Structures are given as C-alpha cells and as structure tokens.
Amino acid sequence: KQEVTQIPAALSVPEGENLVLNCSFTDSAIYNLQWFRQDPGKGLTSLLLIQSSQREQTSGRLNASLDKSSGRSTLYIAASQPGDSATYLCAVTGSARQLTFGSGTQLTVLP
Amino acid sequence: DADVTQTPRNRITKTGKRIMLECSQTKGHDRMYWYRQDPGLGLRLIYYSFDVKDINKGEISDGYSVSRQAQAKFSLSLESAIPNQTALYFCATSVTDSNQPQHFGDGTRLSIL
Numbered sequence: 001k002q003e004v005t006q007i008p009a010a011l012s013v014p015e016g017e018n019l020v021l022n023c024s025f026t027d028s029a030i031y032n033l034q035w036f037r038q039d040p041g042k043g044l045t046s047l048l049l050i051q052s053s054q055r056e057q058t059s060g061r062l063n064a065s066l067d068k069s070s071g072r073s074t075l076y077i078a079a080s081q082p083g084d085s086a087t088y089l090c091a092v093t094g095s096a097r098q099l100t101f102g103s104g105t106q107l108t109v110l111p
Numbered sequence: 112d113a114d115v116t117q118t119p120r121n122r123i124t125k126t127g128k129r130i131m132l133e134c135s136q137t138k139g140h141d142r143m144y145w146y147r148q149d150p151g152l153g154l155r156l157i158y159y160s161f162d163v164k165d166i167n168k169g170e171i172s173d174g175y176s177v178s179r180q181a182q183a184k185f186s187l188s189l190e191s192a193i194p195n196q197t198a199l200y201f202c203a204t205s206v207t208d209s210n211q212p213q214h215f216g217d218g219t220r221l222s223i224l
Contacts, residue, residue, distance in 0.1 A: 004153070032210055043115070043201055043215030044154075051210050089153065097209045098169065099144075101153035 002027045002094055006102035013080055014110050021075040021105045023090030028068050031093040035064050035075050038087040038104065047088075048075070080109045114138045117202050117216035125224050130189045132219050134202030142205045143185040144213065145169075145177060147198040154201065160185055161207075192223045 003026045013019050023033070032051045036044040048057045048064040050073070056065040061078040077084060090102040115136045124130055134143065141162050146154040156169030158177040166177060174196060176188045189196055199220050203213040 009151075034212055041217070043217045044203075044213075046212030046214070049210065049212050091154075093209055098156055098159070099154075099213065101155070103151055103153040 002030075002092060002100045004090060004092055004100050004102035006088075006090055006105050008105060009103070010106040010108075012108040012110060015080060015082060017080050017109075018076070018078050019080055019107070021077070021088050021090075021107070023073040023075070023102055025071045025073075025092050025100075027094065028071050029095060030068065031095065031097065033064075033066050033073050034091045034093070034099070035062075035073075036089040036091065038089060044089060077107075080107075082109045082111050085109050115202060115204055115214055115216040117200075117219050119219060120217065121220045123222045123224065124192060126193055128192050128223075130192050130221070132187045132200055132202075132221070134185045134187070134216060136183050136202075136204045136214075138204055138214060139182075140204035140206050140214070141182065142207065142213075143179065144203040144205075145175075145185070145187045146201045146203065147171065147196075148201060148218075149198050157187065157200075194223050197221060197223045 005024045007022050034049045035047045050057045050066040063076040066073045087104045087106045089104045091099045118133045144159045145157040148154045160179045178186050201218050202216045205213040
C-alpha cells in the first residue's frame with residue numbers, strides 16, 4: 001500500500017526566505033506526483049504536476065522536483081511572502097489512477 | 112460561480128441520521144471523486160466515478176454510498192451517521208487524462224453528535 005509522508009508537519013519562516021518542503025513515498029511505481037495548496041475553509045488548488053518521466057516542474061516562484069527511484073519530491077518556494085501561508089499537500093497517482101495524499105505541511109510566512 | 116460546488120457547506124446532525132452531501136460541476140469533466148479529510152491524516156478516497164455508469168470504491172468506502180445522477184452530479188450518502196464520520200468532505204473532478212490535475216470543491220464540514 002502506498003504511503004506518502006511530508007516533513008515537516010509545520011514550518012514558520014520570515015518573509016523573503018527561500019524554503020523547501022519535503023515529500024516521500026514508499027512505492028516508486030507512480031503515474032505522477034502533484035503538489036496542492038489548501039487555504040482555510042477552501043478546497044485544494046493544484047500547484048504543480050510532475051509526470052513520472054519528468055524530473056521537475058516550475059511555476060513562478062515554485063519549483064517541484066521528483067526523484068522517483070528514491071521516492072522523494074521537494075517543493076521549493078523562492079522569496080516567500082505572507083500570502084504563501086497555507087497548507088501544502090503532496091499526492092501521488094498510482095497505477096489505479098487514484099491519488100494518495102500526504103498529511104501536509106502547514107506553512108506560515110511571517111511579515 | 113465555482114466550477115465545483117458542494118452543498119451544504121456545513122452540517123451538524125445526530126447519530127443515526129441519514130445524510131446526503133451533494134456535488135455539482137460545470138467543468139464538463141467525466142471523473143468525479145469523494146474524499147474525507149481528518150486532522151493529521153490528509154485526504155482519503157471514499158468513492159470515485161469515471162463516468163455516469165461507473166462507480167468504484169475507494170480506500171474507506173464502508174458506511175458510505177454514492178450516486179452519480181448525471182455527468183455533472185455526484186452525491187455521497189451516509190445511511191446511518193456515526194460520530195467517527197465527523198470530518199471535512201471534499202468532492203473533486205478531473206478529465207480522463209490522469210496527467211491532468213483534479214479540481215476540488217470548497218468542502219463540507221460535517222459534525223455528527
């Protein structure tokens with residue numbers, strides 16, 4: 001059974017810092033890996049999707065990498081802003097085309 | 112208007128009651144999903160449907176049932192609610208291509224007393 005782990009569970013940084021969120025998964029037979037953002041009282045918003053054949057994806061200040069063989073992904077956020085404060089969730093799509101989620105990292109960016 | 116709409120947004124009810132959560136979408140997506148989120152556990156898949164005539168159990172389907180009334184509508188029922196079904200419930204949709212992201216509603220916060 002696929003298990004997805006996110007470390008740390010919570011992170012607080014001052015504005016302007018670059019930061020890295022980590023995600024690991026136990027079964028490397030994945031179809032893709034996605035990073036989502038969740039704001040309080042809101043649903044999930046997809047940030048980046050990395051297909052299994054890709055190594056990274058970038059969108060603005062966000063860069064996500066994937067090392068399938070080691071079962072790891074990182075989400076890099078450059079020049080963090082208070083508006084980046086949210087919970088970030090990692091999820092992998094397995095062979096059954098179902099998403100398995102990690103429990104998330106709650107990020108607080110202090111002004 | 113939101114592309115994926117969940118109703119109600121909040122619900123408080125008592126043990127043993129029948130509850131229906133509804134999801135409708137205007138995205139024209141074939142695939143629809145129901146998840147629950149518990150503190151510290153991430154989202155877990157309850158049921159999913161790849162088209163109107165297709166219903167599949169997810170990781171935690173016991174105690175739940177679903178109905179796909181149309182391409183745009185997917186409802187989740189709790190036949191006899193119990194307190195450990197208290198959670199945040201999300202509906203999501205996607206296109207057929209699994210390399211496209213799922214789109215989520217804003218969730219239903221369900222409390223069972």
